[in-house]
Amino acid sequence: MSQKLLHNLRVMNPYGDPEYLENAYILIEDGTISSISDVLTADDFSGETIDMGGKTVLPGMINAHTHLYSTLALGMPPPKNTPTNFVEILKEIWWKLDLGLDRESTKASFETGLLDALRNGVTTVIDHHASPNFVNGSLELLANTADKLGINICLCFESSDRNGLDNFQEELQENLNAIAKYTDHPHIEALLGLHASFTLSDESLQKVSDALKEFPETGIHIHVAEDLADEKDAQRKGYASVIQRLDHFGLLTNRALIIHGVFITREDRHTLLKSGCRLIHNPTSNAGNQVGILETEIIESLHAGLGTDGKQNNMLSEVREGALIRSAASDHQVDYLKLLFDHNPEIVNRFFKPTLGHLSPGNQADLVFYDYLPRTEINRDNFIKHLLYGLGKPCDVMTRGEFRLKDNVILNIDEKEVLRQAQVQSRRVWDAMEKI
Numbered sequence: 001m002s003q004k005l006l007h008n009l010r011v012m013n014p015y016g017d018p019e020y021l022e023n024a025y026i027l028i029e030d031g032t033i034s035s036i037s038d039v040l041t042a043d044d045f046s047g048e049t050i051d052m053g054g055k056t057v058l059p060g061m062i063n064a065h066t067h068l069y070s071t072l073a074l075g076m077p078p079p080k081n082t083p084t085n086f087v088e089i090l091k092e093i094w095w096k097l098d099l100g101l102d103r104e105s106t107k108a109s110f111e112t113g114l115l116d117a118l119r120n121g122v123t124t125v126i127d128h129h130a131s132p133n134f135v136n137g138s139l140e141l142l143a144n145t146a147d148k149l150g151i152n153i154c155l156c157f158e159s160s161d162r163n164g165l166d167n168f169q170e171e172l173q174e175n176l177n178a179i180a181k182y183t184d185h186p187h188i189e190a191l192l193g194l195h196a197s198f199t200l201s202d203e204s205l206q207k208v209s210d211a212l213k214e215f216p217e218t219g220i221h222i223h224v225a226e227d228l229a230d231e232k233d234a235q236r237k238g239y240a241s242v243i244q245r246l247d248h249f250g251l252l253t254n255r256a257l258i259i260h261g262v263f264i265t266r267e268d269r270h271t272l273l274k275s276g277c278r279l280i281h282n283p284t285s286n287a288g289n290q291v292g293i294l295e296t297e298i299i300e301s302l303h304a305g306l307g308t309d310g311k312q313n314n315m316l317s318e319v320r321e322g323a324l325i326r327s328a329a330s331d332h333q334v335d336y337l338k339l340l341f342d343h344n345p346e347i348v349n350r351f352f353k354p355t356l357g358h359l360s361p362g363n364q365a366d367l368v369f370y371d372y373l374p375r376t377e378i379n380r381d382n383f384i385k386h387l388l389y390g391l392g393k394p395c396d397v398m399t400r401g402e403f404r405l406k407d408n409v410i411l412n413i414d415e416k417e418v419l420r421q422a423q424v425q426s427r428r429v430w431d432a433m434e435k436i
């Protein structure tokens, strides 16, 4: 058995047990936390002892919805035609970016997106991928890239009719290949990705429904009612709502992930509660697209998770900004920290074993360390404020009991070379977008 004993730590473990400790020890055995305490209890210890020098440790964070394919959008030229609504934002920006991706630029997007996630303390990513001109093998590339960095990945390809039915068929097959391939993998999980109801015909949803019957252990991952346009499209197709349309095709299983849901109705909420599928809220993306604010009551009753929709990789920023956006627009507040540290672990622990998201015995040893010297008193009653407003970026990240970032240096990968390559690829993608 491989053993590591970390000591001299301050533990911040929101919604976990213990929630806060000073001068703590964490014993890791074969990549799993076996004990966490402020009293040393390792009797027959024969492994490595590591003095963490008083650093603060948090559980590795989970991003419950993102798009790594959009990583190279940072700094890209503005669109030729300025979009004036949500569907135009998709057509003028994101559907051009995804069409511009080939294998090399997709690889650069995955590598740099996941490196940025790691540098922000995110150790588990639920990704919704699109690269319609590079479909076959794209999910394997993502799985391999995440595994090389020690990041747990829940992946899918967002199938859509928007580039033709042959393309849809290829995208559906890419999902099915990944689902079959990673069934028993401890750190890689595959879902069946769908872009959104408004870019899928009834015939395509029927094909998805038939395919899911072969793989009952997985579920769909789809944008729902992000904008009113999605709801209006479902109504034009003869359904009361997007959720009722998905339910009609039997797609709302207890493994399904429903993203956004800004315009879902009370009846929809009832359907979602009954089905057991989970809603993921992305506050900064919704604010950026000016689509509206998801109701507090829906977030709370459905135990929504927290994602960033590709806007950023810093989950603590998403918590802070989500709270501020809501505070400016509504009298009803949401405990965004609970979404991140309680609901997100609940969601991924449907898929991953050993369990993730808490610094508790039995959890995978995914740990994020901060070199933090508080300027005010810190204790178990106020540590949440320090967590939210005091911590900077992590200096060390460990997953599965192994350091991936140590003293601000990424291990086992030449980060500078990856970034140099990504700069070249970003220009190629932006040039390709110009021609679309």
Ligand SMILES: [Zn+2]
Pocket (backbone or CB within 6 Å): 065, 066, 067, 128, 223, 259, 309
């Ligand atoms: Zn999204």
